[in-house]
Amino acid sequence: MKDTELFAAALALKSPWYIKKIDFRDAAQGEKELHIEVDHHKRVKFEYEGELCPVHDHQLRSWRHLRFFQHDCYLHARVPRVKTESGEVRLVAVPWAEPGSSFTLLFELDVLKLMDKGMSASAVGRHYSFDSRIASRIVGRHVSNALATQELRAVKDLSVDETSRKKGHNYLTILCDRQAKKVVGVSLGKDQKAVGEALIDMEARGADRTTVRSVTLDMSRSYIAACESYMPQAEMVFDRFHLVKKLNEAIDTIRRAEQKQFKEALKHSRYLWLRNASKLSQKQQQRLDLLKEAFPNLGQAYRLKELFREVFDAAQFTKRLKPLNEWIKMAWDSGIKPIQEFVNMLHDHWYGIKTYFKRLANNAFAEGVNLKIQEIKRIARGYRNPHNFILMIYFKLGGLDLKIH
Incomplete structure (x- = not known):
């Protein structure tokens, strides 16, 4: 030849x-x-x-x-x-x-593969001795083309979450298809308008917001208002981990109040109260036991926190709401103000809490997406151009057919 x-x-x-x-x-x-x-x-x-x-x-x-x-x-x-x-x-x-x-398809495919493996645009630029912006443009063009031809199947279960774009008040709203496990909508901001724009982004590729049956989210007022306005037929499911976070905040409020009077005794104890008991070392558990006896309010709040976690763990198998109702009565009867305020918050958001026991859905996938997005940002050392950041999110997490695997 x-x-x-x-x-x-x-x-x-x-x-x-x-x-x-x-x-x-x-x-x-x-x-x-x-x-x-x-x-x-x-x-x-x-x-x-x-x-x-x-x-x-x-x-x-x-x-x-x-x-x-x-x-x-x-x-x-x-x-x-x-x-x-x-x-x-x-x-x-x-x-x-x-x-x-100005590049062959095979060359561009290699650039995509290198970026997919975790190389930054700057690193690819050094590898091929060209300006890093060229690598960004290649990725952006292929992602834009793939988005233009992507056909989203009926999206039934969504998650709504926010992620920081850079330091300060710069956020993105991320929509994920919980079944397909991919990002289906991204927009600037974290208000009601941002959710609407992310839904438009999703619908541009064939999805229909009226077919969404459930949305997992935190208790952001803006996100709640967006779901009520744009997807009234969908059931809201408040993420259990966000509820636990709120309860931990209540416990930390109690700890700080006690620490004002007993600074030395409670010094360096914050981690003990907020960590799950199963993750404490023997030495940490022994100190916690002593502190629970010395500070009854804190000890009772901690026991309520552990019971709260057990209620949600058991729901994975039973779907029973009764244990949560019993926990709420017990928590209210404790008479501890921050705990009672947490109970009031549960009552105010009951419509999205009871649906958890029906659907057993959470924002775990969305939280995982958030971590991956922060890794994308870290590798690139930030993105000045939000459009490029959004394209990279779709590149990594959008489930696009880029023919690189």
């Missing part, structure tokens, strides 16, 4: 395209570059928008290709401009690159 035939096979070139010439050229610092000239057979017509058109003239184009061993590689071709039946002159698409790109 000739060299030209070998490279044509490697590039998957088909008639009328063929390799005309291959040569090594001198580059900077004594390096060599591989240059491949591609041409087409004479007297052929090319397709443009379903119409076979004669060649009018040519435009010289070059593309960077994957390295050949240690050598940078470039493709060059006379790309036909054809004349349509309406008399318009149009540049035809070539099979090895996307229109307007």
Whole structure:
């Protein structure tokens, strides 16, 4: 097999395209570059928008290709401009690159793979000796194209969560399909409007908000209002871990009040009160037992916290709401003000708490997504452009068909 035939096979070139010439050229610092000239057979017509058109003239184009061993590689071709039946002159698409790109599809695919494995745009830029913005543009174009063709199946169960975009009050609202386990909507902000914009983003790809039957969320007033306004048919499910967080805040309020009077005794004890008993060391458990005896209110609040967790753990198997009602009565009867305020909060949000026992749904997947988003941000050392950040979220977590696996 000739060299030209070998490279044509490697590039998957088909008639009328063929390799005309291959040569090594001198580059900077004594390096060599591989240059491949591609041409087409004479007297052929090319397709443009379903119409076979004669060649009018040519435009010289070059593309960077994957390295050949240690050598940078470039493709060059006379790309036909054809004349349509309406008399318009149009540049035809070539099979090895996307229109307007200066890189071959195989090169761009390698960039996507490197980014998918965790390399930042800066690291990819160093790897290929080009500006990191080029890597970002390649990812952005492929993600945009994939989003434009993605067809979302009926989304039945959503999660709504927020994530920080950068330091300060810069947030994104993230919608996740809990069944498909992927991000289906992203928007700037964390208010009611942001949820509406994320839903529009989701519906642009075929999903229908009226088919959503449940939404897991925290107790943000903005998110609650958004669900009531945009998805009134959906049942709201308040995340159990957010409830536990609120109860922990109540316990910490009690601890701080006690610590004002008994600073030394409660010094460095915050972790003991907030951690699950099963995760404490023997030494930590012994100290906690002593503190519970010395501070009865704190001890009672801690026992209520552990019982609260057990109620939700048991619900995974029984779906019984009665134990929670019994816990609420016990908590109220404790007479401890921060605990009673927590009980009032439960009553105010009962509609979204009782549905947990029906659906056993939580925001665990959304929280996992949040952690991955923060990792995306860490690798890139932040994103000045929020649009690029959103595209990277879809790239990593949107379940897109990018043909990189």
